[in-house]
Amino acid sequence: MFASFRHSMTWLHTWAGLVLGYVLVVVFFFGTLSVFDREIDRWAIPQTRFAPQPMPSFDTMLRPVLERIRPEPADLAAARERAGGALPALTPVEWTAYTTHRDPVLLLYTEFALGKDPAEPDAVLYGHATIDPRDGRLLPGDPLKLGSEFFYPMHIGLHLTWHDVGYWIVGLSALAMLCALVSGVVIHRRLFREFFTFRPRKHVQRSTLDLHNLTGVAALPFHFFFALSGLTIFAGMYFPVSETLLKPQAQVAQAAEARARGLPARAAGVAAPLASVDAMVAEARRRWAARGMPGEVGMVQVEHVGDRDSVVAVYRAGSDRVALLGQAIHFEATTGRVLHEEPPATAVTGVNDFLTGLHLQQFHHWLLRWLYVAGGLAGCACIVTGFLFFVEKRKRQHARAGVGGARWADAMAVATVTGMLVATTAMLVANRLLPEALAGRNDWQQRAFWGAWLLAFVHAAWRSRPLRQAQPSPAWREQCIAVAALAWTAVALNAATTGDHLLRTLAQGYWPVAGVDLALLIAGACAAGVAARLRGRRRAPQLEGHHA
């Protein structure tokens, strides 16, 4: 089909990059925001602006809350519909408490069994609660955590939850990213020389390609490992062999391995009380310290709640290492006797834990966290300059031939790139403007996000007409102005509604909110600067024409 190997790779790079690039740039941008998801949560939920807390007492604080958690109302209603009326009694089968060194509030989850077979996916319901660990009270109104409950799910699944289709689209894009990296290296044979080449004063097509190569190559290892580890994290969803084809073999093997570790594979079906979990946590900490790695508790999990064969697993927080959680110690829940202390990871698990931890970065290292942001933004710049190059290369030819290709590629680029910035900043503004007492406040913030994005799409399509004469679309400049205005408004509204203006947060050294405010100010300044430059360019189209 193609004349040569390089031709085929150029085709793959161009078209996989263009078509899936629109998804990819969204994944990169919201992934970049997710690096500081907890800090965005603090900005968006002012009553949680206090210092991170260690895991509180399970026996006195967490257990009473866990016992009160009910399944999510929407899931419960759906389950009722599936069952055609009344449901059997809901029994909690698993309790989880999870925290990191950046969490002032604590998340608790309960898993409920509906039917007899807990392996059936439809037979499980989940409930959650967020508490203030200083007094154990529920967070009033269960406010949406914009960072960890909206931008992060956007990064991993685009909020397309129907049959997990969002995860598949993101996975396909990550695969396309890897293909684009491979084919990109093939196309750009003079990689090393191009890496040191940036000619910002040359014409647009040349300088966008220089910037595309620079950002692509400078962050190549970052892009490669993030696309790859993102895929391996969800490999179980893309290749569920142990749940389908090999399910019987998997169950036998896993039960045997659990027995070898001294852990019951399933509940006994006999009720029995839970011993003190605090004592188990203390014992886990003692054992970690004895192994030369004292640390905080990251996760406490109770499996088969209330059963004779219930197990409590205490996981160490991985704040001081790349691997996420680990060194779990499993206790018999009824007695507090240690059943199993996880040995050091095998080579395979170690590599996987490292890759996963590298991607999810829950470790304590602020400089590295900022480098992640730089890598993520370099990825965005690489994809966006790819769009621009695609359009610049074709727009004159398409305009002459009367074809809409370059026009719609450009309009899509505006709608995705500046559109997602408009949506994000509009959501932050809505977060500060909507009254606290408003019913469905969480939903309204999400409507602000999607509504703003939809407007950006319509605007980008409407303003794309000049591309027909190979002229730049004014939508880029206009949406940049909108981003600057919204970003600065969000900072002003935060100061006005919470009193935590930059002078105060900087003086107090309260970086979660100061950092988000500063980032918004800088993002706004960048958007305003781009708008100003585009204005200058619009004034001198003739000049550029002479050069071309």
Place this chain on the structure above:
Amino acid sequence: MSRRAAIVSRVLAAVAGGWLFAWGFVVLCLALGRRAGLSWADAQTLAWLLVFGVYVTTACWSFCAARAARVWLVLVGGGLLMTGAGWGLMAAPT
């Protein structure tokens, strides 16, 4: 075959054919890992760590191979063959 149909065929082969090939690779890798004495979790994780390298390679190859028919044959045939081989190894008593 028109150029458009040829492109659709290559894209489908890269995505769907590649997925089937990768699925077969996971099954076979898991079975071989078990035969080599790895735990279920380790054998499965090993397959997951390797499979995306395989998938990317087959995806790129789907576009640069001379003949689309060969791409389809290798990806679908190889995928089914590896799935069968892995399943056979797994089902056989060890």
